[in-house]
Amino acid sequence: MILVLRALGVGDLATAVPALRGLRAAFPGETLSLAAPARLTPLILSVGAVDRIVPAAELEPLDAAPDRPRLAVNLHGSGPESHRRLQALHPGELWAFASRAAGHHDGPGWLDDEHEVRRWCRLIRYYGVACDESDLDLLVPAADVPAGVTIIHPGAESAARRWPPDRFASVARRLVTAGHQVLVTGSQQEHDLCVRVTALAGLPASAAPCTGLTELAALVAAARLVICGDTGIAHLATAYRTPSVVLFGPVSPARCGPPADRPYHRPLWHGTHSARGDLPGPVHPALLTITPEEVLTATTKALQDHRPSPTAVSPPS
Template sequence: MAHSWRADENKRLARLFLKPQASRYLGLVRVAEACLRPITNLFPPRPWDKTRGVEKILVFDPGALGDMLLLAPFLRRLRGSFPTSRIVLAGRGGPADFLQEQGLVDECISVEVPWTKRKTSRLQRNQPISWRWKEFFRSLRQLRKREFDLGFAAGWGGDIRGNLAIWLAGARRRVGYGYAGGEFLLTDVVEADLTRPHVVDRNLQLLERLGVESARQPVVPLQIPAAEARAAREFLARHGVGEKDLLIGVHPGAGSALREWGDDRFAEVARRASDQFGAKILWFNDPEKPRRIPADLQAIEVAVSFQQLQAVLSHCQVFLCNDSGPMHVAAALKIPVVAVFGPTQAEWFRPYGEGHQVVIRNDMWCRPCADRCRWKEPYCMRLITVEQVMEAITIIVNDTTQNRVLYLRAAGD
C-alpha cells in the first residue's frame, strides 16, 4: 500500500515540476528503471560509512548560466557546512566556471550532458547508445576514481538522469529527489516541499536532508574583479553616464525564442521610461548573436563578456528582461528586476530575492510547455502589453520594494 501511495505521489509531483506530458514521461522512466536495476545491483558504488569523514563532495547540475546562479545559495551553504571538504561541480563546463571564480567550489569538471543539446531531437538527446551518451558514461567513470564521499543531484528537474549521474560517479552517499524516478539510485531521497517550489529552495532542501539549517538563504552577491569594475566605470563615462543618472538595463534575449517578448516591445518600454523618468538606457547584446537596436531608441549598446556584463550591469538601477540567465545575474547583484515570463513557471524560476517584479499572465493553462509551444505563436508572451510592463517599471522606479508577481487577467476580466 505504501508503495502505491509513493507512486501516486511521485506522479503528482512530476506533473507539477516536470513537463505537461508527465504520464508519458514517467512511463518511459519506469522502463528505464527496469533496465537499470539489474545493472546497478551488479555494480554498486562503495557503501557509505557513517564513521568516515566527508573529504570529497560531488555536485551534479547540468544547467545553463541561470541555473548556476540559482545553485549558488546551495553551494555557499554547502561550503559553510563542510568547510574542509573539497567540492567538485560537474556540469556543462562554461556556465559553471564562474562559480569556481567566486570561491564557491574548488573545481569544475565539464561533462558531456546529452539531454541539454537543444539543436538535436528528443530521440537523439535520450538515445543511450549515441556517442554523446557514451562520452557521458566515460566522464562519470573517470569521476568514480575520485571516490567521492557525498554526492548531490541538484538542479530544477529532480531528474532520474541526475540520480544516475551521481550513482555512476560512485558517490558513497547520494542525495536527490525521487519524484521523477531513480529513487533506488539514492541513499537519501528528499521529499519535495510544495510550499517552497523555487529552484533555489529546492536545492537548499537537499541540504536539509542532512540536517543543515533550513532557513531561507539570501542571494549570494557576486564578486566583481577590480579590473572589470574599473573598465565598467570607464565604459559608462565614455558614453556620458554620470553617477546620478537613472540607468535602466534592457536585455531582450533568452535561451529560447519562445521566451522572448520582442525587441520592439522592449524598445517601446525603454522609450517611455526614458521620456517619463529621464532614464538612460543600456541595451545588452550577446556579442556572438548581436541584435539591432530598434530605430529611434537612444540607447548604449553593451556587447561584452560575462565578466564584463556583471560589472556594467551592477551600475543599473533597474533591469528589464525575459526569463533568462542575465535576469539571475541582476538578481544576484541585487538589482531590481522587471522580468516578462511566458512559457515557464514564475514560482520556480523568478528572480530570487526582494524588490523584483514579474509580469505574467495567469490564464495560460498550457504553461509550462518545456519550450514546445502548441500554438502558432507564444500567446503567453504576445498578450502581455507594453502598458503592463511599464506599470511594473514604474513601481520599481517609485521605490516600491515589495516583492510580488503582477498577475494579469485575461482581457475583459
Template sequence: MSAEPRAPGVVDPATIGPGDVLVLRALGLGDALTGVAPLRGVRRLFPERRLVLAAPAGVGEWLAGLGVVDGVLPASGLGPLPRMPGGHAAVNLHGRGPLSHEVLLATGPERLVAFGTAGHDGPAWRADEHEVHRWCRLVRAAGGPCGPEDLLLREHVPAPAGAPVVLHPGAASASRRWPAARWRAVAEALAADGHRIVVTGSPAEAELAAAVADGLDAAENRCGALSLAELAETVGGAAAVLSTDTGVAHVATALAVRSVVLFGPTPPAWWGPAVDPQLHTVLWHGDPAAGAWGDPHADVLDERLGAVTPGEVLAAARAQLSQVRPAPAPAPAHDAALPGRP
C-alpha cells in the first residue's frame, strides 16, 4: 500500500536525522510570526541543515512557502512528536521547559538549544521580556545572530491608491475582544471619511464581523472567506490594519503595514510591534510598573482594553492614514512602442 500523500512542505518524520534541525513552536499565528526572527537565527546557526518547524500545519506550510523554514512537522501544543531516527539538532522556541524540553528530547536529538531548567544548561528565562527579544536572546546565546529586524517578511511598501482599511474585530478570548459596537462606530466614521473597510475574522467570528459590517456600504465582510495566504495578501495591500492584540496584528508588523493595535491584559512591552514604531500605534491603559496585569485567556473583557474608547482608536487610525503616500501609478507605455512610430 502506498503512503498517504503529504501536503507541500510537510516533512516525513522518518527522514529527520543528523542533517536536520527540528524547531518546536507549536502555537498560533502570532506566535509563529514573533518566531520568525529567532528562526532566522537558527538558520544562521545551522546553515547546512534542513530547518524543520514543528507547528500547526497551516502556519508551518505558509512559512515554508515563504522560505523561512524548509518544511513543517505538523504539531499542536505539547503533544508527543512522531518517532524519528534521531541525531538531529533540536531547538525549543515553544516554552521555558521542562515539558517542552521533554517533547524534544523524546525525539533523540544530539543537541538541544533551550532555556535552562533542572537537568539542562541554558540561558535563564525572564518573564518580563518581549516575546521577540526573548527567543532571539536564546538563539544568540547558542551562536545564531538575530534580532527584531529579522521578523520582517518584507520592507514597507506604500499602499496603492484607494487601499482599504482592514478591521479585524476578533480575538481568541473575550478578554482581548473589544466590543463590536465600538468597532462599528470606528468603521462608520472611517467610511464617512471616504475609506473602504475590509472586515476579517475566522469562521467562528462570523456574528462579530456581521455586527461590524452589515448594512455599511463601504464595508466588505471577508470573515471566514480567506486562507492564511489570502489574509496575508489582504493585509499586505491595506492602507492600515486595526485590531486588538491578536495574530493579524503580527501579520501587519511582519509585512510593515501601518497598524493600530489595542492592548488589554498583556502589555505591549511584551507583545507589541518590535520594529518600525513609526508604522504602528499601540493603545493601552495599563500601568507599566504594575508587574501583573490581566488574564489573556479570560472569558470577560479586560478592564484595560475596556478603557480604550472609539475616539482614541479613530484618532490613531486617522493619524496613521494621514501618513499614507499611495504607490506611484505605473509609467505609461513608451512612445516607441506605439504602432505607426518609426
C-alpha cells in the first residue's frame, strides 16, 4: 500500500493533482491511500487517482492510517513535523524532501519560492516517477447547478488575502449592468461576508447561495467567469478551465497562481516579493493597490482569450 499525506485545503489538493496522478500511473497495481481532510472527499474523488481516503487534520497524528505502508509519500510540507507523522507509521520507504531535523537525509532540497505544482512533481521525479505539471484538470461532480453564471468569491482563509467587500460589490454591480448573472459564493463560515457583498451590490439574497464542495465545484465548472482572491476556488477555476481573475496580495502568483500559458486565467499582483499567505492582521498592502477598474479590465481580457474545451463528467459514487 502507498500512503500519501496532503492534509491541507482545496487549493493545496488541486496543486498536488499531477503528482498524485504520477504516483497512480507508476504503481497501477497498488492501493493508493490519501491522508487528507474528509471534507475534501468530493474533490478527491474527482482526481481519479485515489483508492482510499484516510481522514486527517493538518497537525494531528495519522491514527486512522494503516501501520507499515510499503511506501509513504510526503506531499504535505518540508518537515520535520509532517515527516515525523509518516515516520511514526514505520513505512518501508519514505519519499520526502530532505530534512535534517527529521533524520531524513534522502530526497531533494526544499525551495521556498517554487511553484506548488512544480514542487511536488519535482519531489516524485527525484524518486524516478514521471509527472506532467499540466495535468491539472478535474472531473466534474454531478450536481444540479445553474450554468453560465459569474462567480464572485470574496473570502480567503487569512485576512491578508481578502480584498475589501465594497470593492467586490463595486465589481458585481458593474458586471450585472453589463449583463452578467452574478453569484457570491463562500464557505459556511464566510456566508455573512457573502451576504454583505450582495447587499452592497444591490443583489437579492438568493445571489449568495449556500453550497457544499460538490455544488461549488460543479458551479465553477459550468461558470462563465470566476473572480476571487488567492484561495481554493481559484484552483478549481484552473482545474475546470473556467476564465478567472485572481487577486494576489502577500504571495506572488509565481508560487501558487494559474498556469502562465493560459491567458484566460488572469492573476493580478502588485507585490515585490513572495511571502507566506497565512499572515494575520489587515489586508495586505499589495492587494489594496488592485482597483475595481483593473479587475473589470482583466475580466474582459479573460473572457476574450477563452476558448472552451470539453471537460469530462464523472459523477462521484
